[in-house]
Amino acid sequence: SYVLTQSPSVSVAPGQTASISCGGDNIGTKSVHWYQQKPGQAPVLVVYDDSDWPSGIPERFSGSNSGDAATLTISRVEAGDEADYYCQVWDNKSDHPGVFGGGTKLTVL
Amino acid sequence: QVQLVESGGGVVQPGRSLRLSCAASGLTFGSSAMTWVRQGPGKGLEWVALISNDGTIKYYADSVKGRFAISRDNSKNTLYLEMNSLTTEDTAVYYCARGTGWYYFDFWGQGTLVSVSS
Numbered sequence: 001s002y003v004l005t006q007s008p009s010v011s012v013a014p015g016q017t018a019s020i021s022c023g024g025d026n027i028g029t030k031s032v033h034w035y036q037q038k039p040g041q042a043p044v045l046v047v048y049d050d051s052d053w054p055s056g057i058p059e060r061f062s063g064s065n066s067g068d069a070a071t072l073t074i075s076r077v078e079a080g081d082e083a084d085y086y087c088q089v090w091d092n093k094s095d096h097p098g099v100f101g102g103g104t105k106l107t108v109l
Numbered sequence: 110q111v112q113l114v115e116s117g118g119g120v121v122q123p124g125r126s127l128r129l130s131c132a133a134s135g136l137t138f139g140s141s142a143m144t145w146v147r148q149g150p151g152k153g154l155e156w157v158a159l160i161s162n163d164g165t166i167k168y169y170a171d172s173v174k175g176r177f178a179i180s181r182d183n184s185k186n187t188l189y190l191e192m193n194s195l196t197t198e199d200t201a202v203y204y205c206a207r208g209t210g211w212y213y214f215d216f217w218g219q220g221t222l223v224s225v226s227s
Contacts (some may be wrong), residue, residue: 001171004150011150024215031211031213033110033213033214035154035214036153041152042204042212042217042219042220043146043154043204043216043217044217045215046211048209048210048215049210053213065169086154086192088154088156088213088214090211090213091213091221092211095168096170096171096174097159097168097212098144098146098155098156098159098166098168098170098212099156100146100153100155100156101153102153103153103154109215
C-alpha cells in the first residue's frame with residue numbers, strides 16, 4: 001500500500017516560515033491534504049487538494065505538490081501554530097485507499 | 110454548524126466486540142461520505158474505514174478488514190463502526206469525520222476512547 005513519509009519534527013522562530021514535507025512515490029500525481037492537530041483536540045483540515053484553503057483557515061497556510069514531495073508552508077509563524085501536522089492522500093488504486101503520513105511536530109521556538 | 114458526536118467507547122477485554130456511533134447534525138448526512146480515523150496513545154492518525162453516502166461502497170484499512178464493519182442509517186443521521194475480535198492494538202481514540210471530494214476529511218468529531226485491556 002501507499003506510504004507517506006514525514007520528518008518527525010520541525011522547529012522555527014516566530015515570524016519565520018515553516019516548511020513541512022510529505023514524501024511519497026510520484027505523490028505529485030495525487031491530491032494531498034493537510035491537517036493540524038493540537039494536543040487533546042481533533043484534527044483540523046488546513047489545506048486540501050494540494051493548495052486550497054477551507055473556510056476560516058488563514059492564507060498563511062499554503063501547500064504545493066510536485067514529483068515525490070508535497071510541502072505545507074506556514075508563513076509568519078505564530079505561537080498558536082505549534083501542533084502536529086499530518087499529510088493525507090486517497091489512493092484510489094488501492095484496496096486500502098486512505099493513507100496518513102506519520103506526522104510532523106512543529107515547535108515554535 | 111456541523112456537529113459530529115461519537116459515542117460507545119469504553120474498556121473492553123481482548124477478543125470482545127464494541128459498536129461505536131457517530132451522530133451527525135448541521136450537514137446533509139445522506140449526501141456525505143463518512144469515515145472513521147483512529148489515533149493510538151502517543152501515535153499518529155490511522156485511517157480505518159470509509160462508507161459512501163448511500164452505504165453501497167465501503168473501504169477498510171488492512172489492519173481492520175474482516176474484523177470491523179462500517180455502516181450508516183441515513184434516517185437517523187448516524188454512522189456506526191462495529192468492532193469485533195478486538196486486540197490491544199485497537200486501543201485508540203476513534204474519530205468520525207465527513208469525507209469530501211476524493212477524499213479529504215473536512216469536519217471531525219471530538220472522538221471516543223476505546224481501551225482494549227484484560
